[in-house]
Amino acid sequence: MMKHQMISKRALVNDVTLYYVTVGSGPAVLCLHGWPQNHREFMPIFEALAERYCFIAPDLRGYGDSDKPYADYMPATIAQDLLELADVEKVDQFHILSHDLGGPPSVALAYMAGKRALSLATIETPFFGLDYKEYVDPRVPYWHLSMHANMDIARFLIEGREEQYLRHFFRDFAYNPTAISEDELQRYVMQMKQPGNLRASLNHYALIDEKATQLAEFAKKKLSIPTMGWGGRRSFGSHCFDSARALSDRAEGGVIEECGHWVFEEKPDFICEQLGQFWNKSARM
Numbered sequence: 001m002m003k004h005q006m007i008s009k010r011a012l013v014n015d016v017t018l019y020y021v022t023v024g025s026g027p028a029v030l031c032l033h034g035w036p037q038n039h040r041e042f043m044p045i046f047e048a049l050a051e052r053y054c055f056i057a058p059d060l061r062g063y064g065d066s067d068k069p070y071a072d073y074m075p076a077t078i079a080q081d082l083l084e085l086a087d088v089e090k091v092d093q094f095h096i097l098s099h100d101l102g103g104p105p106s107v108a109l110a111y112m113a114g115k116r117a118l119s120l121a122t123i124e125t126p127f128f129g130l131d132y133k134e135y136v137d138p139r140v141p142y143w144h145l146s147m148h149a150n151m152d153i154a155r156f157l158i159e160g161r162e163e164q165y166l167r168h169f170f171r172d173f174a175y176n177p178t179a180i181s182e183d184e185l186q187r188y189v190m191q192m193k194q195p196g197n198l199r200a201s202l203n204h205y206a207l208i209d210e211k212a213t214q215l216a217e218f219a220k221k222k223l224s225i226p227t228m229g230w231g232g233r234r235s236f237g238s239h240c241f242d243s244a245r246a247l248s249d250r251a252e253g254g255v256i257e258e259c260g261h262w263v264f265e266e267k268p269d270f271i272c273e274q275l276g277q278f279w280n281k282s283a284r285m
Contacts, residue, residue: 004050013084019065020058024050028091031057034100038064048272068200078105101204111218119282121228127243129212148205162192174260175234223248226282232259
């Protein structure tokens with residue numbers, strides 16, 4: 001049971017209707033979840049920090065209870081969804097928090113928001129389109145990025161096997177294979193079985209080359225805001241921090257030991273402490 005009331009809302013933004021929740025009070029944090037999850041992945045953060053921050057967490061276009069258009073999944077488009085959602089909530093400035101494939105649009109949002117963005121925190125995020133000495137395209141170590149981008153084949157192989165497939169991701173991409181509870185796993189399985197959900201969510205993998213080109217254009221200029229990147233030792237490792245440093249001279253973060261991809265569920269105390277300190281410092285800068 002959540003200590004803080006989580007309010008369910010809907011808003012028409014950028015020609016799509018998004019389902020989203022708000023919880024807490026204080027400086028705003030816009031939350032961009034990853035695949036195959038939805039706003040619920042941030043609940044450990046809500047529980048720990050809602051007394052100090054107001055979280056605005058949508059199911060991004062293509063997921064959960066939000067609209068599932070057939071096109072328009074570029075990072076800048078999703079970033080525009082979030083900018084207009086902030087307008088609906090009458091929020092002028094905000095921190096940005098992302099996980100997994102919420103990361104590419106969160107980077108676009110940090111650039112597009114200008115002075116409205118207070119900070120960018122990316123947790124276990126694949127960064128596309130960057131160019132620094134240690135950079136490795138995430139499609140090299142992660143087979144599923146290219147497979148999911150071939151949506152016809154991915155749907156052919158996954159439909160009817162959603163539970164087995166998601167169980168593989170939640171177990172094998174974790175350091176602690178029981179970090180995602182059975183109840184939460186079944187929620188995500190139910191979500192993936194809903195009409196249009198698999199097809200739409202796979203669009204977040206589609207056109208990675210084009211998305212990388214768009215993000216590379218943004219990255220030609222460094223971000224002026226504080227940036228954080230954390231990766232699990234058993235997953236992205238130093239990729240997230242290295243990429244954060246490539247984007248901003250005001251970067252911090254590192255590698256989380258004994259942790260895989262599902263950081264909010266595997267290391268909630270650690271990441272909540274890091275985020276709280278980061279946002280507190282960012283507000284004073």
